[in-house]
Amino acid sequence: MTKGSNKVKSCYDAVAGAYAAELFDELSKKPLDRLLLKQFASENREKGKMIDLGCGPGQTTRFLADDGVKDLLGTDLSTGMIATARELNPDLEFQTADMLKLDFPNGCFASAIAFYAIVHFTPAQLKTAFNEIWRILKSNGQFLLSFHIGDDIIHRDEFFGEKTDIDFYFFQTAAVSQLLKETGFGMIDAIERYPYEGAEHPSKRAYLWVEKG
Numbered sequence: 335m336t337k338g339s340n341k342v343k344s345c346y347d348a349v350a351g352a353y354a355a356e357l358f359d360e361l362s363k364k365p366l367d368r369l370l371l372k373q374f375a376s377e378n379r380e381k382g383k384m385i386d387l388g389c390g391p392g393q394t395t396r397f398l399a400d401d402g403v404k405d406l407l408g409t410d411l412s413t414g415m416i417a418t419a420r421e422l423n424p425d426l427e428f429q430t431a432d433m434l435k436l437d438f439p440n441g442c443f444a445s446a447i448a449f450y451a452i453v454h455f456t457p458a459q460l461k462t463a464f465n466e467i468w469r470i471l472k473s474n475g476q477f478l479l480s481f482h483i484g485d486d487i488i489h490r491d492e493f494f495g496e497k498t499d500i501d502f503y504f505f506q507t508a509a510v511s512q513l514l515k516e517t518g519f520g521m522i523d524a525i526e527r528y529p530y531e532g533a534e535h536p537s538k539r540a541y542l543w544v545e546k547g
Contacts, residue, residue, distance in 0.1 A: 339411060339432060341500055342454045346390075347414035349494035354391035354418045356494070361397055363533040367449070367480070368397070370525070370541055374447065374478045375401040382444030382472065385409060387433055388451025392419035392426060398447075399426055407443075433463045438470045446471060447478045453502050457513075460505070464517040468546055475546045477519065481505055483526060483538040507540040519544035 346353070361368055375398050378384060382405060386395045389408035399406055408423075409431035410416050419428045431437065433451065446467055452460055467477055484504030492498060507526060515521070523543040529536045 339434065341498075343411050343413070345493055345496070345498045345500045346410070346412035348496040348498070350391065350412060350414035350418040352494040352496075353415070354422060358391050358393050358422060360534070361393055363530055366525070366527055366541075370478065370480075370543075371397055371447070371449075372401055374445070374476070374543070375403050378445040378476055379403045381475075383407060383442070384445045384447070385438075385443045385470070387431070387446060387448040387467070389419060389428065390415050392423045392428065394447065394449050395419065395426055395428070396423050399423075433466060434459055436466045436470055440469050441472045441475075443470050443475060444472050445476045445478075449478075449480045450482070452479070452481050452505070454500065455503060457503075457505075457509075460510070461513055461517070464514060464519075468517050468519065471546045473546060476522070477544050477546070479510070479514075479542045479544070481510065481540055482535070483507060483540050486537075504537065505540075507542070510540070511542060514542060514544050518547050520547050 379402050384403055384406050386408045389395045389410050392408050395408035408419055408428040411432050413430055416428050416430050455463060482504040486504040488502040490498060490500050521544055525541045527539050
């Protein structure tokens with residue numbers, strides 16, 4: 335695990351309970367996110383195991399399971415988040431995993447999602463993460479990604495009431511799309527939206543739905 339990954343893990347271990355208390359029901363305020371997750375579930379639930387990368391306390395994992403995805407694994411770098419996810423969703427499967435070095439065999443997942451899970455990656459780390467996701471997906475496996483749009487790097491010394499030292503990275507849609515293409519993914523859909531006022535950080539969001547070639 336890199337120094338940066340250790341910082342991220344420590345941060346989310348410390349805030350897991352507070353994070354879950356505030357954000358576990360966040361999808362109830364995000365209609366487009368729900369629509370995309372439902373459509374992704376509909377098209378992939380019968381194809382094999384789905385992985386939810388950077389699942390946090392399991393809100394997206396819960397949503398997908400409630401929408402009929404039976405073979406599903408939620409993963410997160412933070413052991414604190416995984417413990418919280420298991421407590422909130424005792425019927426679902428969770429385990430710790432580092433997106434920069436996924437401890438899974440090649441081609442073992444039929445589909446993957448990563449909702450706002452790349453926010454702490456540098457551009458170089460993002461390339462590594464995409465290579466890992468491509469590796470663990472089966473041929474024609476689909477991947478749904480969401481992220482904050484922009485060129486910002488926001489540093490936080492405090493997060494959910496805890497002292498921390500963490501950076502949040504925003505990305506341009508065209509740059510992420512190009513990186514996915516270079517990794518070997520083909521584009522299915524690309525969507526951008528404005529933020530939901532009062533429900534989330536005031537940044538535009540991007541959603542990229544791709545398929546392993």
